Amino acid sequence: MTVSPYLPLPYRIIAVRQDTPDTATIDLQPVRAAIPEPAPGQFTMLYMLGVGEAPISVSGVPIEGAPLAQTLRGVGNVSKAIIRLQPGDEIGVRGPYGTTWPVAEADGHDVLFIAGGLGLAPLRPAIRHVLAHRDRYGRVAVLYGARTPADILYRDELVLWRRMLDVQVEVTVDRAQRAWHGAVGVVTELVSRAGFEPDRTLAMVCGPEVMMRFSVQALQGAGLPSERIYVSMERSMKCGTGLCGHCQFGAEFVCKQGAVMRYDRIASIFTVREI
Amino acid sequence: MxxxxxxxxxxxxxxxxxxxxxxxxxxxxxxxxxxxxxxxxxxxxxxxxxxxxxxxxxxxxxxxxxxxxxxxxxxxxxxxxxxxxxxxxxxxxxxxLFRVRRIGQELAFEPxxxxxxxxxxxxxxxxxxxxxxxxxxxxxxxxxxxxxxxxxxxxxxxxxxxxxxxxxxxxxxxxxxxxxxxxxxxxxxxxxxxxxxxxxxxxxxxxxxxxxxxxxxxxxxxxxxxxxxxxxxxxxxxNMHRRMPSEGLKETLQAHPEHPRWEDVGQRCLACANCTMVCPTCFCTTIEDHSELDGLGAERVRRWDSCFAGDFSYVHGGAVRTQTRSRYRQWMTHKLAHWWDQYGTSGCVGCGRCIAWCPVGIDIAAEAAAFVESSKREEDAHGIA
Known part of the structure; x- marks a missing residue:
């Protein structure tokens, strides 16, 4: 019998970083064999013994000696259990699955990253890729919206990006105390501030569905064509391999034709409720 | 032959x-x-x-x-x-699917x-x-x-x-x-x-x-x-008198996710999942952990699931498809339309099980006919205008 695609590989947690009060990033190292190298935008299924599995996007790809990094918000049974683990503990990892952010298609374009909340996690490998190959791209902007200043992910890295003189980084929060000096408001308000040229820009958008909906509207309003807007969809997933049926979104399986999807291919169903 | x-x-x-x-x-x-x-x-x-x-x-x-x-x-x-x-x-x-045991901090997966x-x-x-x-x-x-x-x-x-x-x-x-x-x-x-x-x-x-x-x-x-x-x-x-319409069915279902017929059938459907259990092609599954009492081992078990189940579409924060009409739309549109895009065939073979075993007698062939007819009426109306 051939090996089941559902069989995970054991991975050891080598570091746990608390990003925000409810979100942590774990660094993972294969105990023996490793999964194939994930590309920006792909996800894995993480398995916690006795609890179950959850699809989690890769927030750091294991290249140049870096570990596989995955960022989890403790909202479900699996994610809550995993972010409580300690270095040395093992979990199961299988994948990677799904489509990738169009970092190759974006070659020669201005690139606009729009992230809402935890949506910065799946975008981070794409942002890092673009910045690591900075000369291939035109203007680069990262627009990020979080609930409060305490919910901002990857603060150190945002500061690092902001210090680069060839990246525009804009951060906004929904609500803040006086100490916050940045913007307050929804991330879509940052789109006009980014001042991009619609005919040479490609946008990658990741966040809650309602945030993506308004972001797409803002981008289209600014003249960006649908075929240069990419979104990352979220649906229930049990297998990640197109066999369990849970993640269907119209005729698409989010685990196979997504999670990253070109907007014009899903535009007809994107705003249909409960699809 | x-x-x-x-x-x-x-x-x-x-x-x-x-x-x-x-x-x-x-x-x-x-x-x-x-x-x-x-x-x-x-x-x-x-x-x-x-x-x-x-x-x-x-x-x-x-x-x-x-x-x-x-x-x-x-x-x-x-x-x-x-x-x-x-x-x-x-x-x-x-x-x-497999068994897993924790030995110390290590996990051992056994297919x-x-x-x-x-x-x-x-x-x-x-x-x-x-x-x-x-x-x-x-x-x-x-x-x-x-x-x-x-x-x-x-x-x-x-x-x-x-x-x-x-x-x-x-x-x-x-x-x-x-x-x-x-x-x-x-x-x-x-x-x-x-x-x-x-x-x-x-x-x-x-x-x-x-x-x-x-x-x-x-x-x-x-x-x-x-x-x-x-x-x-x-x-x-x-002796077979029931008919599933074919012409225009896929296109009609995919073009009308907000058709009033979904609400109509959603009012009748109990979301009991019988149709998906008796269907010979429905394939959806979930996977769950069956833990051992010592907490050190578990079986990963796959079992049939149904797009009519309340938690089928659950993502953090709640189910995507909260209403019965949305679940019926998912089932029927998948079976008769999306299946063509995904697998190059209808997902229905005409066995009639979902009709007989539906507690309220919803007839997928009649539902499909209702969509095709209303779409034809729509076309005719446009033709006159």
Whole structure:
């Protein structure tokens, strides 16, 4: 019998970083064999013994000696259990699955990253890729919206990006105390501030569905064509391999034709409720 | 016609020949599964011989109704399809995928090693052969494979029995999936009840099917036997009155996710998931942990799931499809429309199970017709304007 695609590989947690009060990033190292190298935008299924599995996007790809990094918000049974683990503990990892952010298609374009909340996690490998190959791209902007200043992910890295003189980084929060000096408001308000040229820009958008909906509207309003807007969809997933049926979104399986999807291919169903 | 290109070596066997066929399958180490009567329904279970078959019984099916009745000809296969399909033996309702144990901080994953037993299915209808072919595409045709299904499928010997007495819920003729089996079987039987004789025309569909037939007490098929078998199929087709519309159905369903008919059917549907459980092609599953009491080990178990279940579409924060109409839309649009985009075929074979076993008698063919008709009316209205 051939090996089941559902069989995970054991991975050891080598570091746990608390990003925000409810979100942590774990660094993972294969105990023996490793999964194939994930590309920006792909996800894995993480398995916690006795609890179950959850699809989690890769927030750091294991290249140049870096570990596989995955960022989890403790909202479900699996994610809550995993972010409580300690270095040395093992979990199961299988994948990677799904489509990738169009970092190759974006070659020669201005690139606009729009992230809402935890949506910065799946975008981070794409942002890092673009910045690591900075000369291939035109203007680069990262627009990020979080609930409060305490919910901002990857603060150190945002500061690092902001210090680069060839990246525009804009951060906004929904609500803040006086100490916050940045913007307050929804991330879509940052789109006009980014001042991009619609005919040479490609946008990658990741966040809650309602945030993506308004972001797409803002981008289209600014003249960006649908075929240069990419979104990352979220649906229930049990297998990640197109066999369990849970993640269907119209005729698409989010685990196979997504999670990253070109907007014009899903535009007809994107705003249909409960699809 | 034979899959291997063999010359057609059809034979005729009597009930004793059928008994010998079952015995020969068992002698080849196969577990033989066939129709048996239990709990007021014809279900699928192990059989030892023809005495286990529901002789002289038939089923009367209507929307929301399934009843057994006697028939006076002593037919062994004088019924359509029961609540179970062969799916339960290939894509099992509950399946252990692997076991895992924690030793210290380490996790050890142990895949199961046993090979499934060789199994023969006796009495597979043409619509069910079509359903198996569809599940082959769904579960074996992609980048990832359902390995348990693959292992069972490779061990399966299929004896089809052409349908002679379809139920009122049947509409395989709409999908060209019956009533006569054309491919995908090892042996196909047609039950002949002519002039007081009780015989079966047996057609081989594979080398192993031909080899099996050669081993049984048979007589050569005559032109009269072929004519009798053709008459069985013709009568069955003529007795099927339900129709699934085909023209424009896919496009209509995909173009109208907000059609008022979804609310209409959503008001009637109980979201009980019966239709998905009895459907021979519905394949959705969930995977869960069955933990050991010491907390150190677990089994990963896959079981059938249904797009009608409340938590099927659950993502953090809640289900995507909270309303029954959204779940019915997902099921029917997937089955009759998206399936074409995903697998190049309809997901419906016309077996009618979802109609008979729906507690409120929702008829997928009638629902489909309602969409197509309303879309035609819409077109006509536009034509006038």
């Amino acid at each position: 034979s899959a291997s290109g063999l010359p057609k070596t059809a034979a005729v066997l009597g009930p004793d020949g059928l008994q010998a066929l079952i015995a020969a399958l068992a002698a080849r180490g196969m577990e033989v599964i066939g129709p048996v009567e239990r709990d007021g329904a014809i279900v699928l279970d192990r059989i030892a011989g023809i005495a286990d078959l529901p002789a002289g019984r038939t089923d009367r099916q209507e929307a929301g109704s399934y009843r057994l009745a006697d028939r006076d000809d002593g037919a062994l296969f004088g019924y359509a399809v029961g609540p179970q399909s062969w799916k339960r033996f290939l894509h099992r309702p509950v399946e252990t 199961p090693r046993e090979t499934p037993p060789r199994t023969a299915f006796l009495g597979v209808r043409a619509c069910e052969l079509a359903a198996i072919a569809i599940q082959d595409r769904v579960l074996l045709g992609g980048a990832y494979v359902n390995t348990e299904y693959a292992a069972r499928r490779a061990q399966t010997f299929l004896v089809a029995v052409n349908c002679g007495d379809p139920a009122a819920t049947c509409f395989c003729t709409s999908h060209d999936t019956g009533p006569r089996a054309h491919s995908g079987y090892d042996v196909a039987l047609t039950e002949l009840l002519v002039d007081g004789r009780h015989e079966f025309l047996a057609e081989p569909g594979s080398d192993s099917g031909a080899a099996l037939l050669a081993y049984l007490p048979t007589r050569p098929a005559t032109a009269a036997d072929w004519a009798a078998a053709a008459a069985v199929a013709a009568r069955a087709a003529a």
